[in-house]
Structures are given as structure tokens and as C-alpha cells.
Amino acid sequence: xxxxxxxxxxxxxxxxxxxxxxxxxxxxxxxxxxxxxxxxxxxxxxxxxxxxxxxxxxxxxxxxxxxxxxxxxxxxxxxxxxxxxxxxxxxxxxxxxxxxxxxxxxxxxxxxxxxxxxxxxxxxxxxxxxxxxxxxxxxxxxxxxxxxxxxxxxxxxxxxxxxxxxxxxxxxxxxxxxxxxxxxxxxxxxxxxxxxxxxxxxxxxxxxxxxxxxxxxxxxxxxxxxxxxxxxxxxxxxxxxxxxxxxxxxxxxxxxxxxxxxxxxxxxxxxxxxxxxxxxxxxxxxxxxxxxxxxxxxxxxxxxxxxxxxx
Amino acid sequence: xxxxxxxxxxxxxxxxxxxxxxxxxxxxxxxxxxxxxxxxxxxxxxxxxxxxxxxxxxxxxxxxxxxxxxxxxxxxxxxxxxxxxxxxxxxxxxxxxxxxxxxxxxxxxxxxxxxxxxxxxxxxxxxxxxxxxxxxxxxxxxxxxxxxxxxxxxxxxxxxxxxxxxxxxxxxxxxxxxxxxxxxxxxxxxxxxxxxxxxxxxxxxxxxxxxxxxxxxxxxxxxxxxxxxxxxxxxxxxxxxxxxxxxxxxxxxxxxxxxxxxxxxxxxxxxxxxxxxxxxxxxxxxxxxxxxxxxxxxxxxxxxxxxxxxxxxxxxxxxxxxxxxxxxxxxxxxxxxxxxxxxxxxxxxxxxxxxxxxxxxxxxxxxxxxxxxxxxxxxxxxxxxxxxxxxxxxxxxxxxxxxxxxxxxxxxxxxxxxxxxxxxxxxxxxxxxxxxxxxxxxxxxxxxxxxxxxxxxxxxxxxxxxxxxxxxxxxxxxxxxxxxxxxxxxxxxxxxxxxxxxxxxxxxxxxxxxxxxxxxxxxxxxxxxxxxxxxxxxxxxxxxxxxxxxxxxxxxxxxxxxxxxxxxxxxxxxxxxxxxxxxxxxxxxxxxxxxxxxxxxxxxxxxxxxxxxxxxxxxxxxxxxxxxxxxx
Ligand SMILES: Cc1ncc(C[n+]2csc(CCOP(=O)(O)OP(=O)(O)O)c2C)c(N)n1
Ligand code: SF4
Numbered sequence: 001x002x003x004x005x006x007x008x009x010x011x012x013x014x015x016x017x018x019x020x021x022x023x024x025x026x027x028x029x030x031x032x033x034x035x036x037x038x039x040x041x042x043x044x045x046x047x048x049x050x051x052x053x054x055x056x057x058x059x060x061x062x063x064x065x066x067x068x069x070x071x072x073x074x075x076x077x078x079x080x081x082x083x084x085x086x087x088x089x090x091x092x093x094x095x096x097x098x099x100x101x102x103x104x105x106x107x108x109x110x111x112x113x114x115x116x117x118x119x120x121x122x123x124x125x126x127x128x129x130x131x132x133x134x135x136x137x138x139x140x141x142x143x144x145x146x147x148x149x150x151x152x153x154x155x156x157x158x159x160x161x162x163x164x165x166x167x168x169x170x171x172x173x174x175x176x177x178x179x180x181x182x183x184x185x186x187x188x189x190x191x192x193x194x195x196x197x198x199x200x201x202x203x204x205x206x207x208x209x210x211x212x213x214x215x216x217x218x219x220x221x222x223x224x225x226x227x228x229x230x231x232x233x234x235x236x237x238x239x240x241x242x243x244x245x246x247x248x249x250x251x252x253x254x255x256x257x258x259x260x261x262x263x264x265x266x267x268x269x270x271x272x273x274x275x276x277x278x279x280x281x282x283x284x285x286x287x288x289x290x291x292x293x294x295x296x297x298x299x300x301x302x303x304x305x306x307x308x309x310x311x
Numbered sequence: 312x313x314x315x316x317x318x319x320x321x322x323x324x325x326x327x328x329x330x331x332x333x334x335x336x337x338x339x340x341x342x343x344x345x346x347x348x349x350x351x352x353x354x355x356x357x358x359x360x361x362x363x364x365x366x367x368x369x370x371x372x373x374x375x376x377x378x379x380x381x382x383x384x385x386x387x388x389x390x391x392x393x394x395x396x397x398x399x400x401x402x403x404x405x406x407x408x409x410x411x412x413x414x415x416x417x418x419x420x421x422x423x424x425x426x427x428x429x430x431x432x433x434x435x436x437x438x439x440x441x442x443x444x445x446x447x448x449x450x451x452x453x454x455x456x457x458x459x460x461x462x463x464x465x466x467x468x469x470x471x472x473x474x475x476x477x478x479x480x481x482x483x484x485x486x487x488x489x490x491x492x493x494x495x496x497x498x499x500x501x502x503x504x505x506x507x508x509x510x511x512x513x514x515x516x517x518x519x520x521x522x523x524x525x526x527x528x529x530x531x532x533x534x535x536x537x538x539x540x541x542x543x544x545x546x547x548x549x550x551x552x553x554x555x556x557x558x559x560x561x562x563x564x565x566x567x568x569x570x571x572x573x574x575x576x577x578x579x580x581x582x583x584x585x586x587x588x589x590x591x592x593x594x595x596x597x598x599x600x601x602x603x604x605x606x607x608x609x610x611x612x613x614x615x616x617x618x619x620x621x622x623x624x625x626x627x628x629x630x631x632x633x634x635x636x637x638x639x640x641x642x643x644x645x646x647x648x649x650x651x652x653x654x655x656x657x658x659x660x661x662x663x664x665x666x667x668x669x670x671x672x673x674x675x676x677x678x679x680x681x682x683x684x685x686x687x688x689x690x691x692x693x694x695x696x697x698x699x700x701x702x703x704x705x706x707x708x709x710x711x712x713x714x715x716x717x718x719x720x721x722x723x724x725x726x727x728x729x730x731x732x733x734x735x736x737x738x739x740x741x742x743x744x745x746x747x748x749x750x751x752x753x754x755x756x757x758x759x760x761x762x763x764x765x766x767x768x769x770x771x772x773x774x775x776x777x778x779x780x781x782x783x784x785x786x787x788x789x790x791x792x793x794x795x796x797x798x799x800x801x802x803x804x805x806x807x808x809x810x811x812x813x814x815x816x817x818x819x820x821x822x823x824x825x826x827x828x829x830x831x832x833x834x835x836x837x838x839x840x841x842x843x844x845x846x847x848x849x850x851x852x853x854x855x856x857x858x859x860x861x862x863x864x865x866x867x868x869x870x871x872x873x874x875x876x877x878x879x880x881x882x883x884x885x886x887x888x889x890x891x892x893x894x895x896x897x898x899x900x901x902x903x904x905x906x907x908x909x910x911x912x913x914x915x916x917x918x919x920x921x922x923x924x925x926x927x928x929x930x931x932x933x934x935x936x937x938x939x940x941x942x943x
Pocket of ligand 2: 027028029031032033034063064133137138211212213214215
């Protein structure tokens with residue numbers, strides 16, 4: 001029998017189960033877009049049928065990374081930019097877990113940029129939610145990798161001379177097999193996309209547009225937005241890599257011109273996840289490794305068996 | 312030095328097969344009943360450059376390289392004139408002969424390959440004259456031609472071994488057996504023929520020397536391995552089934568061995584994008600209930616400083632390995648140094664709270680790696696095994712039975728689901744992961760996927776539930792609990808008799824030498840010699856760095872008038888640690904330091920010690936430094 005009985009339970013889940021039993025300190029400002037991500041996640045999770053105890057949320061540092069203080073599950077609030085490598089290992093060690101990594105645009109596209117590229121490349125079966133508010137929130141409003149060119153802040157008083165990162169294109173190029181964007185102002189689409197992303201067997205990258213009323217008042221609060229799947233103006237096949245890339249390019253150019261397009265931009269259902277790839281090469285056990293430590297009958301090979309070539 | 316010993320040095324170019332030949336040579340001697348020890352010298356480049364390996368063999372235990380050596384097999388650097396005359400690799404053909412002569416002992420033997428050396432250049436070395444002065448016995452042999460006759464130039468090394476065996480009256484059957492085991496087909500055939508041919512030809516040489524191979528008999532079955540093997544095997548037997556890393560010399564060796572065996576052991580190995588990720592992965596796996604490790608060398612370990620601190624704060628057990636090389640920065644990648652001590656003790660922000668072990672040899676490397684896992688998981692604290700390039704690469708013969716141990720899959724205080732149910736805080740979502748009231752400081756954990764154990768953990772200060780909390784009382788209680796673990800660990804190590812300090816020399820000696828990590832074997836050999844020379848001196852080799860073995864070092868220092876701290880760095884880091892931990896003894900402690908890229912030789916310690924004791928301001932030799940006692 002599994003030592004992890006919370007996993008794969010088949011029961012009706014009340015969304016309230018994802019609300020912490022103890023009152024966390026409130027650290028998000030009124031009107032912060034982060035509330036919408038939390039709400040969407042609480043809505044999505046029962047839909048995919050995952051109990052709080054089989055979910056591990058790993059976050060970095062930033063306002064957004066406080067997500068797991070308000071979301072009841074197993075949670076690891078880590079360090080700036082490092083949520084993904086921690087999440088990856090958790091998934092490798094116990095593939096039966098539902099792993100959700102989350103953080104801000106500074107966290108994910110800046111300091112953790114290298115990890116983002118490599119996690120996407122490996123196509124780990126997990127969901128990565130980036131709260132994109134185009135600003136560093138927690139450190140009080142510095143320019144972030146997604147701030148528009150010309151954006152002025154205390155640390156870039158002359159206006160940023162840098163072009164912003166294009167997260168969707170970057171996710172696609174790096175190898176994510178699911179790339180979508182949604183917005184805090186569109187709660188229904190957000191919940192739907194998160195549920196889809198969680199169910200996707202591979203690295204699902206969700207660029208979640210959020211607002212930071214405290215430090216980024218200039219930024220459009222992403223209204224109105226258009227859902228590319230709902231609009232006849234945007235006809236493209238999101239399972240086609242080239243069309244998806246083309247679409248992302250357009251969308252990411254328009255974001256800073258005032259038109260906000262959201263939806264699924266790339267979905268590849270066929271690409272095997274990293275776990276599957278690794279198991280196929282024989283590099284990884286079929287049973288979750290973590291189980292082995294709780295199994296009294298597990299067989300443990302020992303180094304003594306290797307010593308022959310030393311003698 | 313009394314016992315009869317052979318120290319055979321094989322020199323050539325990187326790429327001439329020096330490593331594999333020396334390994335076989337060492338193994339043959341070991342199988343013949345001797346204890347062996349190798350010392351490896353190589354430049355920080357892949358091709359070209361002069362390299363050598365020494366194989367020291369004795370009837371009794373060998374724990375160090377010797378002083379100099381007594382047999383040189385010089386192959387000639389086949390890459391030196393490659394690819395063009397004004398070579399990129401430098402015109403260094405003669406180096407393997409020229410550069411080794413200074414350390415050859417009186418009465419030593421030289422065999423060199425005339426096939427690759429230019430006679431005029433050899434003449435410039437004044438070999439004959441120097442041979443006469445030092446009573447060297449020189450045997451020029453055309454090894455290249457010999458090898459060529461059997462079809463393969465590269466077999467010059469096998470030919471050299473054949474000549475060595477004949478000159479030393481060794482039994483070649485051990486070599487033949489190794490060739491049969493390691494090679495196949497034509498290559499095996501050709502090598503066997505070269506070996507035999509070379510042996511027969513050299514048997515006809517007139518022996519002007521009297522050096523022979525010592526004879527011995529091993530009571531136990533021995534194995535030949537290096538520190539990297541021992542660390543890797545220790546980790547596997549400790550139940551480690553997850554490793555993540557990024558290559559960096561010399562850590563790469565452990566990483567490679569582990570990666571090669573991980574899947575057959577049912578575990579997972581990951582080479583990742585950088586060292587921050589590597590340590591973070593180890594953390595993630597451990598958090599999920601798996602025994603995990605990572606590691607690196609100086610610069611890579613610097614990148615791990617952040618995840619290391621996170622492990623301390625979140626109380627996630629992990630084992631990190633730090634394989635030191637000469638720094639700062641990328642320093643000298645292939646040269647040993649003990650310069651990262653302070654780096655492993657204190658790197659990362661806040662008050663450091665970790666366990667650090669520094670094995671002194673193969674057995675301790677295995678033992679302490681196992682211990683590192685045990686302590687890390689029992690106490691939910693990161694443990695670091697720090698060692699250097701010397702232990703990493705040197706091969707030693709060790710009893711194989713030493714490794715005959717059961718694996719240990721115990722992950723420490725992780726509650727089962729039944730135990731969670733019985734716990735006072737069983738109600739889901741209110742699990743007290745970090746209970747500051749808990750006895751002994753270790754608050755039992757649960758792992759993701761368990762029913763009823765869900766909790767949050769954070770790199771920020773948290774309350775009992777893992778939620779961020781900056782209340783002053785909570786902060787003090789949590790800090791006190793975490794910091795208190797080191798005391799409990801020290802107690803446990805003492806109680807279990809699991810501490811790894813070793814002593815040598817007479818109890819009542821009035822002088823002491825203290826050393827740590829890899830220099831212990833060399834210091835012990837020096838101490839034996841000093842006592843034979845009439846000095847009364849004893850040594851303490853410290854292998855537990857944190858928690859610091861306060862009682863043992865204090866007792867040792869109280870029992871002597873003066874002590875010299877021997878270490879391979881420029882600033883006396885271990886001496887500094889000792890004074891910091893014990894808060895006194897400054898006026899008793901002087902330092903003997905070496906940081907030129909080579910480990911100590913026993914004679915340097917003997918001479919250095921005598922100079923210090925006799926208050927001579929100048930330490931003999933040009934590679935060691937003496938720093939007098941400072942006073943408290
Ligand atoms: C290594 C490191 N550098 C810097 C910081 C300070 N820091 C904390 S949060 C943050 C930026 C967060 O911005 P973002 O990821 O966009 O998240 P937000 O707060 O906007 O949600 C920075 C720079 C840190 N904690 N660690
Ligand atoms: S600073 Fe901005 S991102 Fe942070 S909580 Fe406030 S509104 Fe949200």
C-alpha cells in the first residue's frame with residue numbers, strides 16, 4: 001500500500017479545503033492582481049480533482065510568491081528565482097504529486113531565467129504560473145524584465161532602455177509544451193486555463209497578467225482584453241508550432257500598444273514529459289522513488305556489489 | 312623510512328596513458344601482497360603538458376606519498392612536438408625526464424625511452440655526471456621501437472612496465488593477468504607480447520643497482536580505490552538515491568561515479584544548468600522524502616550558498632560535497648589546497664547552522680559520508696563533506712571487507728500517516744512542522760502526499776505551522792531550537808564514539824602537531840620519523856570540523872607545550888577556527904603552511920617542525936611558510 005494515501009483519492013473536493021485553517025498575515029495590497037490568481041487556482045484545483053495534500057506548491061520570493069501562504073496544500077516558499085529547480089526535483093522524486101510552481105516576473109524571467117529555460121526544455125510535468133505585473137512588487141516598484149521600454153522607476157530614472165522579455169515566445173522556444181496567457185481581470189478564463197495547465201502532461205507555462213496598483217499605476221490594468229480563442233480575428237492553430245510562434249510574436253508586440261490578448265497559444269499533447277523520457281531511457285525508476293523509503297520490503301542494493309573491479 | 316619501499320614514478324605527456332598504466336602497476340603490487348598509495352600530478356589542461364604518477368609500495372600501511380622517489384620510468388611526451396614544430400603545446404618533449412630528476416633519491420633508477428628523445432638534448436642534461444654524483448643507475452631503452460615492433464606505438468607504457476619488472480625482479484604474472492582482464496582481442500595479445508618481450512630484453516641488462524620490490528603478504532583482501540570512490544559508495548550505502556550536480560574539477564569525479572551507478576541502484580541522477588539549481592534540486596528531492604545530495608568545488612559551491620542557507624532555515628536535510636582546489640576564483644583547477652575551510656563553514660547569510668566533516672583518507676571518506684547522511688536526516692540540517700584534490704585522486708589499498716555494510720534508508724523523523732493521526736495536531740492543515748517546544752530541537756516532519764501532514768515551509772522565519780512570522784519571541788525560540796542542534800549532534804557523536812579524530816605518537820610528548828583532512832597521513836608519517844629522530848612529538852588529525860571537537864582538541868593542546876598547525880592554505884584557516892572555537896591557545900599555536908599547489912611531503916613537515924622547535928626563523932625548503940604563535 002502506498003505511504004501517500006492522500007494521492008489519487010477519488011472524492012468530491014470542497015474548494016474551501018484549499019483555504020488555510022489558520023489565518024495568514026495579509027501581505028497583499030487591496031486591489032492586487034495576486035488575489036485573482038489565488039481565486040482562480042482555488043477554483044481550478046477541485047475541478048481537476050486534486051486534494052490539497054497531493055499538491056505541492058513551490059514559490060520563489062516576491063509578493064506573488066506568497067501564494068502558498070494563502071493556498072492550503074503542501075507548500076514550499078523558497079528563495080528568489082529558485083522555485084523551479086526545487087519543484088523539478090520534487091516531481092522527479094515523487095511523480096505522483098501535483099506540482100505547481102509560481103512566482104513573479106522578476107522571479108521567473110529575471111533571476112530565475114536560466115532555470116525557466118531549462119525546466120521548459122526538459123518538459124517536466126508541472127504547472128508554472130508567472131504573476132506578470134511588469135514590476136518588482138515586493139522590493140517597491142523597480143523595473144522588471146517585462147516592464148515596457150521607457151518605463152521609469154527609481155532605479156531606472158531615465159526610463160528603461162531595454163526591450164521587455166517576451167515570455168510566451170521564450171517559453172515556446174525553450175520547450176514548454178503548453179503556453180498560455182490569462183489575466184486577473186478575466187477570472188473565468190483564468191480558472192479554465194489553470195485547470196487545463198494542471199491537467200496537461202508536460203511543462204505548462206501560464207503567463208498570468210496581474211496588476212500592481214501600488215507600484216505600477218501607469219500600467220494598463222489589462223482591460224479590455226480579448227480572448228484569442230473567442231475572437232474570429234485571430235485564427236491560428238495553437239497546436240502548430242510555427243503558427244503559435246507567429247501569433248505570440250504579434251501578441252507580445254501588441255501588449256505594450258494597448259491591446260491585451262489572452263488564451264492558449266501553444267499546446268503540444270504529444271511530447272512526452274521529462275519523467276516519461278527519463279523512464280524510457282532507464283534513468284529513472286517506474287515506482288515513485290519517495291515510496292521506496294516508506295516500504296519496509298524495499299530492496300536496497302549496496303556498494304559492496306560494485307567492489308570487484310577494485311580488487 | 313626504515314621499512315623497505317618502492318616509489319615508482321611514471322612520467323610522460325598527458326595522453327600517454329600514464330594514469331591507466333600507474334593504476335595497473337599499483338594494482339599488480341597490491342595483488343602481490345603489498346600496500347600501495349599513489350600520488351598524481353597533472354597540469355590543468357587536457358592535452359600536452361608533463362604529468363606523472365607515483366606509486367608507493369610497502370609491506371606495511373602507507374598513508375602518504377614519500378619524500379622523493381626511487382624509480383623513474385620516463386616515457387617522453389609524445390604530444391610535445393605536436394602538431395607543428397613551433398608547437399602550440401610547447402617544445403617540451405624532454406620534460407618528463409628533465410623535470411623529474413631533482414626529486415630522485417640517491418641510488419635511484421632511471422629508465423627512459425630513447426625512442427622519443429633527441430640525443431643532443433639528453434646530453435644537455437648532464438645525465439652521466441649527475442648520475443655519478445647521486446649514484447643513479449641509468450637504463451636507456453628504446454621503448455618506442457619495442458612497442459612499434461609489436462604494432463602499436465602507444466604500448467610504450469606496457470614496454471616500460473616490462474622493463475621495470477625485469478629490473479626489479481618482479482613477477483610479471485600479475486601484469487599479465489591485469490592485461491587479460493582489462494583488454495581484449497588483438498590489443499590484449501599485442502600488449503602481452505610487448506610485456507614479455509620487454510621483460511626478456513631487460514633481463515639481460517647488467518643490474519648495477521640494488522633496488523628490488525619489497526615483499527609482503529596481505530592478510531585481508533585489498534581493493535584499490537580513491538577518495539571519490541569512497542564518498543560515492545558511502546553515499547549510496549547511506550541510502551542516497553538522488554544526486555544533482557554540475558561538473559567542476561575535482562568534484563566531477565564523485566558526481567560521475569554516482570551518476571554511473573544511480574539507475575542500477577534505483578535512484579535518479581541529474582546534471583543540471585548550474586550549481587544553484589543542483590543544490591536546489593537536492594533540497595526539493597529531500598523535501599519530498601528522498602535522501603539526496605549535491606556538491607561542487609570552490610566556485611560552484613559559492614553558487615550553492617543560497618540554497619544551503621535555505622536548507623538551514625527550512626530544516627531540510629541535504630548532504631553537500633565540497634572538493635577543494637586551489638583558489639581564489641578558478642585558481643588552480645587541478646591542484647590541491649585546503650583553502651575553502653572558511654567558505655564551507657560560514658558561507659551563506661545569517662548564523663551558519665550546518666555540520667562539516669573533513670575525511671582524512673579513504674576509510675574516513677566512506678565513514679563520514681555515511682555519517683553526514685545520518686546526521687543530516689536525523690537532525691534536519693545540511694551536512695557538508697569537505698575534502699581536497701589529494702584525497703580525490705590518490706589511490707590507496709584498503710581492506711574490501713570494510714565496505715561490507717547494510718544500506719541505511721532511514722530518513723529520520725518523518726512521521727508515517729498513522730503517526731500523523733496520533734499526533735496532537737493531526738487535524739489536516741494545522742500540522743506543527745516547526746514546533747519550537749519540541750524536545751531535542753528536531754520537530755518531526757511530514758512529506759508531500761501524506762494524509763494529514765500538510766504544511767508550509769519557508770526561507771523566511773516562520774511560526775510552528777511554517778507561516779511567515781516576525782514576532783520577536785517566536786524568532787528567538789526558533790533560532791534557539793535550530794542552533795541548539797549542534798550541541799546535540801556533538802553529544803551524540805561523542806556518545807556513539809563516532810567522532811573521527813585520530814592521534815599518533817607518544818601520549819606524554821611535549822610537542823604537538825595538529826592537522827585536518829587530507830594531510831593527516833603525511834603528518835603521521837612525519838611524526839613517526841620525528842620520534843625516531845629523538846623528538847617527543849604527537850599529532851592530532853581532526854576530521855570533524857563542525858560541530859567542533861572541543862574536548863578532544865582542548866585535551867590535546869593542554870597536554871603539550873607548543874603545537875604546530877599543518878595545513879595547505881596561506882592564512883592558517885584551521886588555526887583560526889581552533890582559536891575561535893576554543894577562545895584561547897593562541898600563544899601555543901604556530902602554523903606550518905604550504906600553498907604552492909602540491910601537498911606536503913613528510914620531510915617538509917619534519918624539517919619545518921624541527922626549525923620551529925629550535926626557533927629558527929627560516930623554515931627549510933622554499934615551499935612552506937612558518938607563522939609563529941600569536942599570543943592570546
Ligand atoms: C537573491 C535575491 N535578490 C534580491 C532579492 C530581493 N527581492 C525580493 S522580491 C524581488 C522582486 C520581486 O519581483 P517579482 O518577482 O516581479 O514579484 P512581485 O513582488 O512583483 O510579485 C526582489 C528583487 C532577494 N530576496 N533575493
Ligand atoms: S506591491 Fe503590488 S504586487 Fe505587491 S501586493 Fe501590493 S499590489 Fe500586489
